[in-house]
Amino acid sequence: MSQSVITVIGKDRVGIVYDVAKLLAANQINIVNISQQLMNDFFTMVILVDTSKCSKSPTELADLFSQESEKLALQIRIQHEDIFNAMHRI
Template identity: 75%
Template structure:
């Protein structure tokens, strides 16, 4: 299993989870675990995903997330799980 962490932040509105889940499904990225929270008017979500079956390269997905971030008015970022864990180790 190849896992990555996706972080989504944006102004709260209806459909954010749907739009992000649809984007992942269209690229054969499986959601392993998901956590979401509202902080005042901001929606935050952390998703652990399995990218093993994704037909696109990591860079292609980063480009897709950048384009979709702009279109959806969200900040969508993806990091390799090992890098994410190393960055957040105290």
């Protein structure tokens, strides 16, 4: 299993979870765990995903999420689990 962490931040609106889940499903990315929270008017979500069935490279995924971020008025970022853990290690 190849796992990555996706973070989503944006102004709260109806359909954010749907839009992100649809994007993941279209790219054969499976949600392993998900956490979401509303902070005032801002929606935040952290998703642990399995990318092993996705045909896109990590660079292609990052580019795709960057493009979709603009369309959806969200900030969507992906990092491999090892990089995420290394950056957040105390």
